[in-house]
Structure formats: structure tokens, C-alpha cells
Amino acid sequence: MAKVIAIANQKGGVGKTTTAINLAASLAVLEYKTLLVDADPQANSTTGNGFDLKNIQLSLYDCMVNDTPVTQVILETETPNLYLLPSHLDLVGAEIELIHHPNREHVMRNALEEQRKKFDFIIIDCSPSLGLITVNALTAADSVAIPVQCEYFALEGLGKLLNTIKIVQTRINTDLQIEGILMTMYDGRLRLSNQVVEEIKNHFGELVFNTIVHRNTRLGEAPSFGTPALMYDAESTGAINYLNLAKEILQKNNMTKIKNEDRIFETGDHVADQ
Numbered sequence: 001m002a003k004v005i006a007i008a009n010q011k012g013g014v015g016k017t018t019t020a021i022n023l024a025a026s027l028a029v030l031e032y033k034t035l036l037v038d039a040d041p042q043a044n045s046t047t048g049n050g051f052d053l054k055n056i057q058l059s060l061y062d063c064m065v066n067d068t069p070v071t072q073v074i075l076e077t078e079t080p081n082l083y084l085l086p087s088h089l090d091l092v093g094a095e096i097e098l099i100h101h102p103n104r105e106h107v108m109r110n111a112l113e114e115q116r117k118k119f120d121f122i123i124i125d126c127s128p129s130l131g132l133i134t135v136n137a138l139t140a141a142d143s144v145a146i147p148v149q150c151e152y153f154a155l156e157g158l159g160k161l162l163n164t165i166k167i168v169q170t171r172i173n174t175d176l177q178i179e180g181i182l183m184t185m186y187d188g189r190l191r192l193s194n195q196v197v198e199e200i201k202n203h204f205g206e207l208v209f210n211t212i213v214h215r216n217t218r219l220g221e222a223p224s225f226g227t228p229a230l231m232y233d234a235e236s237t238g239a240i241n242y243l244n245l246a247k248e249i250l251q252k253n254n255m256t257k258i259k260n261e262d263r264i265f266e267t268g269d270h271v272a273d274q
Contacts, residue, residue, distance in 0.1 A: 002035070002119040003253060004112070005179055006141035011157040012128040014149040015184035017044045018219055019245075020125035022238070023145075025228030026246035028082035032120035032255075035074065037112070038087035039137050040127040046086040049077045050226030059088035063111045064136070065097050070111055079231055083119075095132040104132060105172050109140035130164050138168045143179035145249075147213075148200060150186045150193040155200075180209040180252075182245065187215045211245040213238065 007020040017040065024036040038045035039060060043053055062068035063085070075084045098104045112122060124137045138144060144165060148154050169176050181204055187193045201208050213219075218236035222229040229239040250256040 002116040002122045003143075003255075004116065004122040004124065004141045005249075006124040006126055006137045006144045007147065008126040008134060008137065008144050008161065009146050009148065009157070010128055010130045010134070010161055011149075011153075015147045015182075015213060015219075016128065017042075017048065017125050018223075019145070019147045019182060019184065019213070019242070020045055020123055021048045021223070022219070022228050022230065022242035023245055023249075024121070024123040025079050025082055025230050026239075026243045027121050027123070027249075028079050029230055029243070030246055030250070031081060032250075033081050033083075033118070034121045034123065035083045035085060035115055035119045036077075037085045037108075037122060037124040037137075039091070039108070039124050039133055040087055041089055041091040041133075042127070043087040043089065043091075044223070045125040046084065046088075047226065048223040049079070049082075049084050049228070051075065051084070051086060053088060056086050056088055059086045059090065060108075061088055061090040061094050064091075064094050064107045070115055074115075079228060082228075091133065098132060105135055105139050108133075108136035112140055130160065135164070135168060135172070138165065138176060139173045141173070141176060143177040145179040145182055147182045147184045150183055150190075150196045150212075152192065152196070154196045155203075178207055179249065181207050182209050182211070182213065184213040185215045186212045209245060209248055211241060211248050213241045213245070216241070 007016050009016050024034050028034040036045055058068055058073045063070050063073055073085055075086060077084050098107060126134045126137045183197050214237050216238035218233045219229050219238035222232040225232055229236055
């Protein structure tokens with residue numbers, strides 16, 4: 001049965017889609033069959049895996065609004081073990097079209113139910129909002145990972161997201177857990193980055209992943225080539241960071257046997273940009 005992780009933060013520009021693409025690719029490279037669900041109408045997870053939106057005939061929109069079977073929509077990516085449920089701009093209209101649906105918060109969960117038996121992981125890239133599609137993603141998920149940028153406004157809006165998660169836990173999906181808070185765009189040369197990391201860890205403690213994603217040019221370049229960073233430059237800092245995140249999640253969920261001395265205890269002190 002697949003572990004379903006939603007990648008969510010209603011604040012834009014925090015590395016949410018970058019995290020979804022590269023975490024999914026890292027899990028796939030580690031030989032876990034992974035489905036990446038693009039639940040963002042901007043469809044960046046779709047184009048970031050090399051698909052031209054002009055050629056997308058069916059998308060998540062069709063699964064949610066027209067009851068199209070997910071098996072007819074899933075695409076195989078060039079990354080081994082990684083599959084994609086693509087998005088399209090049409091998804092913008094799904095919130096309006098589902099507004100009177102009797103079970104509107106559970107539409108995505110129901111659509112993905114059969115796929116949970118076929119994959120090891122399902123990663124959902126949420127849109128930068130707290131609308132109905134994001135609520136659907138949180139309802140479908142077992143846990144939520146929250147990317148937070150290492151900048152001054154890092155905590156801005158995080159309270160609203162956590163409140164939304166709490167509401168979903170209380171009213172819709174009582175099993176939803178917080179997988180972790182991921183610090184992104186870290187620059188060890190800046191005092192501010194270190195201060196933000198320290199503040200977030202003081203506030204949230206063990207909820208914060210040990211892995212930190214460093215500001216990295218390869219992460220920015222890879223989407224323009226339609227590929228995850230791991231397939232673009234496997235030795236880049238960004239690729240290594242997300243591979244470590246995947247390993248940390250596997251460890252956290254007791255899905256791998258790794259000696260204690262080999263476990264991930266990454267800090268922001270020793271990795272330079274590549």
C-alpha cells in the first residue's frame with residue numbers, strides 16, 4: 001500500500017514543486033515505484049518532467065470532474081520507476097465544478113484509491129493556495145511535507161496552513177500526519193539563513209527534517225531541460241539534498257534497513273553550491 005505525501009504551502013516561491021519533482025525522482029531512483037500527482041493548475045511538475053502541455057490529452061482534471069480512470073491518464077516518465085498524473089490549466093475550473101459535489105473533499109482520494117495498491121509512494125504537488133483542490137490533496141494524503149524558505153518571511157502563512165491541516169485532521173482525514181517541515185533555499189554564507197533555520201527548529205523541534213535543501217543553480221536549471229535534478233546532474237548539491245531527504249523519509253517510516261552510523265544527519269554547515 002502506497003504512502004501518500006502531499007507537498008503543501010500556500011505561500012508561493014518556497015520550492016514546493018521543486019521538492020515534489022525531486023523527492024519523487026529520488027524515491028524512484030531508490031527503486032520505490034512512485035507516482036507524482038500534479039495537483040497545481042500551473043502544471044510545473046508536468047513540464048518539469050519533460051511533457052509539453054499541448055500534448056496532454058487527459059489530466060487530473062478529467063479524473064476529478066469527469067470520473068476518467070486514473071489508469072487512462074498516468075504517464076511514464078524518463079526516470080525509472082517514476083510515473084506522472086499530469087495537470088492542466090483546466091484544473092482551475094475544477095473547484096467551481098465540484099462545489100456542489102456531495103463528497104467534494106474526497107474526490108481525489110477516491111480517484112487515487114486503486115493506485116495505492118500499485119505504488120510504493122504517491123507524491124502530490126499542491127497548488128499555492130488553501131482551496132478545494134489542496135483540501136482534496138490533504139484528504140487523500142497520509143502525511144504532508146511543508147517546504148519553508150530560509151528567508152525573513154518564512155513563518156508568514158505557515159500558521160494558516162497548520163490551521164487548515166488541523167481542520168482537515170479534525171473533520172475529514174483523522175489519520176493525516178505532518179511528515180515534516182523542509183528548509184529550502186538555504187545559503188550558509190548568510191546569517192539570516194542560519195537564524196531562520198534556528199528559529200524554525202526552536203518552534204517546531206522534531207517536526208523539522210534534518211535534511212536542508214541548499215540554494216543551488218542545478219535545481220533551477222533542471223526544469224528547463226524537463227528533468228529532475230538527479231537525472232540532470234546527479235552530483236549536484238540539490239540532487240544530493242533531495243536524495244538525502246528521500247532516505248530520511250524512508251528511515252522515518254521504517255521502510256529501509258540502514259545502520260545508525262549511515263543515517264542522515266545533515267546540517268547546513270558543510271555543503272557548497274554546485
